[in-house]
Amino acid sequence: MTMNQPWLAEYPAEIPKELNLVEKPLQSYLTEAASLYGDKAAIHFMGKEIGYKELYESALKFAGYLKTLGIKKGDRVAIMLPNTPQSVIAYYGILYAGGVVVQTNPLYMEREIEYQMKDSGAKVILTLDILYPRVSKVMKNTDLEHIIVTAIKDYLPFPKNLIYPFIQKKQYGIVVKVDHRGQNHLFTEIMKTAVAEAVSQEEFDFENDLALLQYTGGTTGFPKGVMLTHKNLVANASMCDAWLYKCTKGEERMLGILPFFHVYGMTAVLILSVMQGYKMILLPKFDAETTLKTIQKLKPTLFPGAPTIYIGLLNHPDLKKYDLSSIDSCLSGSAPLPVEVQQQFEEVTGGKLVEGYGLTESSPVTHSNFLWDKARIKGSIGVPWPGTDSAVFSMETGEPLPPNEMGEIVVKGPQVMKGYWNRPEETEQTLKDGWLLTGDIGYMDEKGYFYVVDRKKDMIIAGGFNIYPREIEEVLYEHPAIQEVVAAGVPDPYRGETVKAYVVLKEGESLTEEELNEYSRKYLAAYKVPRIYEFRKELPKTAVGKILRRALVDEERQKIEDEQKTS
Template sequence: MLLSDVLKQHAANQPDRLITVFQGRETSYANMQENSRRLGGYFHRQGLVQGDVVALLLNNSDWFVTCYFACHFAGLIVLPINTRLAPREIEYILHHSEARMLVYDHDLSEIVEQVIPQAPNLQHFVHVGEGGGGFEIGEAIKLSGEIPELQQQEDDTAVIFYTSGTTGRPKGVMLTHRNCVAAASMWNEALGMQREDRVMIVAPLFHCAAAHVFMLPTIYGGGALVIEPGFHPQGVVESLQKNEVSIFFGVPAMYMILLNTPGIESMEVPHLRKFMYGAAPMPYELIRRIKQLFPQTGVQNLYGQTENSPGTTTLGDEHSLSKAGSVGKPLPRSEVRIVDEEGNEVPIGQVGEIAIKGDHVMKGYLKNPEATALAIRGGWLLSGDLGKFDEEGFLYIVDRKKDMLIRGGENIYPIEVEEVLYEMPEVLEAAVVGVPHEVYGEIPKACVVVKDGHSLTEEQVVVFCRERLAKYKVPALVEFVDELPRNASGKVLKTVLRGEIKFS
């Protein structure tokens, strides 16, 4: 099955049923298919051919869904880009992917103007929103065009998500139609989704989690998406009630904020049956408070990574407190095991690397066969996460990929920040670690050694980073130290740095 087939089937069987609700605008399955096909026709009219890459620099809206499927109807590869990235980070992605078209929010025009000179492959542009020159998406749909006869295969690349890597350069994760449909099927079953469900999306759709754990599985099951521009606590409270939402997903920081939002205790949500969370552990006490406030609503944990579409395990509501700290059991039609450095499965209770196998495991990294060979061995994806199974088959993560930290659901690899810090002429050495934060879980802190004869302030470091990094990657704290702790081989001991930090 191709991704376009999923939409085709529902448009034929339930044409008038809603697929999206966005700021009062409702779209049916039939209208979504029509708009997507016409936009795909416009892409071909501009000279794009099967296999070309279309980049989406879009905020959350129903237009994201339209563009996503337009690419698949036209045999094109869709590339969602994180709108929070700095211009030079976006430049790299556009250049590396050789994207030929960019669909962007008009609100992001200033960024687009900065990156265009550094992306010579970009030849066509469509914007969403009023104002400005060039083609607006509504005009493009009206122009349309014929989509030629295509010979698409399940193993053709359908989507590319760029994910940060420990090498400092983001890697393009290639997901096929088979990968995406498999993930949609797995999550639809694991989350017990129903055709009557209305699933609220507040997490950014440019992230694989929102797009492939909620957008696709909901559509796969014929349900409706209630799309919010972002996470605004009071707006979420109102929308949950007004739009009769049945499933909500958020990172733990969102739940902590929601529980302190005025009106939450009197909120009437009889249709709300599931609270989902992922990206970071949920404290036992927070889960308990949620279940106490909403006794009729289940709480379910989700774990996965972009390289597996994403999908590894899930912890159901019935175990949300008794197995707090676990990420649950493998998804349907997915294999998960714990292996040692040689790839051999280790005994129950022993710590090793989490490995995943299934139709949802990526095709590979774009233009990076070496990294692909290291990540996928014998059909098994090596996650880089260390974990263990208990006697009942529940998976526990005991450590994360090397030094990665998670700020409010956003992955931050310290090397990305460190490379920027080393661009400062005053910096001799730098190391970035995560420190605890009561809302975001973790925030990045930079430990900096200044060269002799030079001076540097925290403000100067922050301003320099802001110009070169996404806002969430900018160090929230800067500490100047005389030297960085190292082991006998000269490696910086970040465990020592994390242990030395006192934060309140």
């Protein structure tokens, strides 16, 4: 720990300055919840409720079935699902089987799925019926041996389960039928035939055993698997619980819109809810009207989200028709939270909304503003969480800086990753003497509140998603008409940033924005596809020919500032 931790003086008496972590596996919290809250609802999903006892038994069934497929301690098993009961069952089932969860974005296209499966070495993947064609196409190029298939309808109440396949056919234009044999397995058949028996635990190492590979781009290049241990995830969820000190164990209702394949949704919704016996109200995707109706009907008390979600609700034309007064506490993550959004949302709900900060590499939360008893500090990401140390290091010397001096924000704590999967060199560059170098530039004030000013990373954060320019550029460079391309994040009032591609065509070639957009959508998940294309004769470069991405971003910001001055 650093000598000077002024933020501890800011802590309300209810928040502990340190955590006493019990060294037990993450899945043991589900075992306890089943014992304490067996008949209470663990999950509400589109009208259907699942109790903690049923969730626990289903997870054991899934674990047992994975064992029959040959899954051993340390083997990777991928989950490629939206927020559904199956995603929760599988998450804990994999852990009960001794496996390591690999969260995979269901928006991924074949190219992205293949990369992640090859890199992680996952042996089994659980996915939706409509995504099965994508996964099966890349299977032969990966270590995947089995595909487990489920459908949204599998956990819908009657008559929604009968109606949904027709809606799905109309929406996606496909009906996928998979038989329960060979390398293909049906989730419904597993739940019918498997037995809920406790899986014998092999030797357990709280500090070092991996629970999760969570993919992130870090500072450069292709996504890397962040190795998060049982300790990392238990610690961060415990910190979150300590921060929410006014919440009641076994009583709160958690709105689960943040996707579980995003580390924030996984920790703040999935893990915390099970750890505290809360009811998870799951929505498979964000739709403003559906969310408003859900809040009014089911009255969630906790609502972790991202700025784009809160903005989407506030801008809904019928917002005033809905009663959102059940919402007590909201922690916003994934992107900077505009002050006006915070104020407006608090007025509408009567609850508290504050900004937090973190990285995939820290499970993810490291800092937050206080929810109660303290005013939010405008522009600040807040103070470090219990048991977390933070400082600002000089980018020249690497030494800690005094308050109000600008440098790189660094963090240390039990939630900081073990390292990057199979990337020791990149791990060494990011972890220095136990400190996680965030790549974000900022400062700390005298009271210990931190402020992010800019980031070294070229990573784009659009709508809470991390997007890596190189991935987009690699795809666009494969187009035969393109000579040069650079992708950058440009300011966007709704998404925070949006992806813009600057394109130079080969001599004699022609290409329209529509053609390029159609091409991009074949190879990139929808949220990575550039929203804006600009065709140029040349791109700004250094003397050695390196394209100046930052110059393009600065140019875009200047353009916006000039427009605001004249409007």
